[in-house]
Amino acid sequence: MKINNSNNMELNTQLKALADKIVMLKDKIETEESTKHAFVLPFINLLGYDTFNPTEVVPEFTADIGLKKGEKVDYAIFENNEPILIIECKNWKENLSIHNSQLLRYFHVTKTRFALLTNGIQYQFFTDLDEKNKMDQKPFLEFDITNIKENTINEIAKFHKSNFDVNNIVNNASSLKYTKEIKKLIQEEINTPSNEFVRMFANKVYSGRLTEKVIEEFKELVQKGCNQFISEKVNDRLNAALNKEAEKQLEDQIEEVVESTKIETTEEELEAYKIVVAILRRKIPTSRIVHRDTQSYFGILLDDNNRKPLCRLHLNATKKYLGVFDDKKNETRLPIETIDDIYQFETELLETVGFYEGVNQV
Structure with missing residues (x-):
């Protein structure tokens, strides 16, 4: 099943x-x-x-x-x-x-x-x-x-x-039952190797007579060999996992580079960004107002933080929009004819800053 x-x-x-x-x-x-x-x-x-x-x-x-x-x-x-x-x-x-x-x-x-x-x-x-x-x-x-x-x-x-x-x-x-018992025996043999367990290895690597003294000497060698083998296997697994993670990070970085090459920031978007900054600087320093361009919109963020969107500009289609956010970060798209129309929505833009700053009056 x-x-x-x-x-x-x-x-x-x-x-x-x-x-x-x-x-x-x-x-x-x-x-x-x-x-x-x-x-x-x-x-x-x-x-x-x-x-x-x-x-x-x-x-x-x-x-x-x-x-x-x-x-x-x-x-x-x-x-x-x-x-x-x-x-x-x-x-x-x-x-x-x-x-x-x-x-x-x-x-x-x-x-x-x-x-x-x-x-x-x-x-x-x-x-x-x-x-x-x-x-x-x-x-x-x-x-x-x-x-x-x-x-x-x-x-x-x-x-x-x-x-x-x-x-x-x-x-x-x-x-399950016998596997559990075998694992238990293996653990016991690694912790305290028995004469039979030691003899099995010593017979294959030692050409002399297996006296009691030789068996005692081999107990430490067998225990050390088992522990080193387990440690090396664990390290191999860890290194394989780390290499896999490194490969994934490299793939992600390459993907980001490829994506960034597809983004073209227009003069209109940069001019619109300046208008938004001119409005928002009444409440916050201009250094905290950061833009990030993507393939689908031009984003403007507070403190360069994706979780603090101030607005979005959708200017690359036939119809243009200013995207503003409420206190739950839901976007509302407001139609604009030209980027100068952004000035009509200063109240909405300043309110968005208030949601993050704890001030809701314009």
Whole structure:
């Protein structure tokens, strides 16, 4: 199944907003119940499920388990009257552990293939890769919502109501689970290389006998080599990104030069500019009145700032106009026969200065 990129971007924005809220509020959250309402329910909601619909998001979900009656898991998300995800919540201050968890017991008596254990900050998603209908001991997807990596967004998006597909998630879960374990092992080997890991490299580069002393010497070399390799790869990526940005800036500069060569400032435009300056100097120094010519109009700005347009001159067509601006920077085009007609609109021009200077009287 292909996940919609625009939906991913929206989910990314929502997750970041929730993460910011969690960082801001967590020290004021004291109980598990508060954690559910402030952190977990908003997460369920941004996955597209209606937390106010008790047939879709069922709180205090109960399923009889043998002789155990009345045990409850915090939430169950339903689709077509069947639970597709059961959720157990902890206080945000608690560490997550599936031992003695209702999730383990509920998993095999419901038809769900997925379980979520969370404290509102740490999220652990489980399925039954190792033994059918028995929840795995290790999660296949795990993340901290306040520090989500880019590639994790796509995995979270698979649980969105609009994307949810059991087979798609299960098929990908195995890859996620083992990739996570491999990454963890690589990190451990880089931090503290094992004899087996060191021997694998030493055998290929050292012709002598691999004594215990040689292995110990090679541990530092292997660790140093791994760290240098990673550092060089990171630098290569950074340099490639910087070069790409430099190329883009050069293209933009060339484009600006090309555009500027197409602009021809006329004598009429410069004469009109002098008229505008003569009017506006009653309120502001002439040094603050700057013109910028473009292909479509001749602009006059306050302090050479595009966000402070004083007026625009449209003089290159059959009909000529003076463009003036209101306090919301909306342009109104006033027809003129000749540039001398600009003097008729001194009130409008001086009012525009007032919008920027905080003075609205002529």
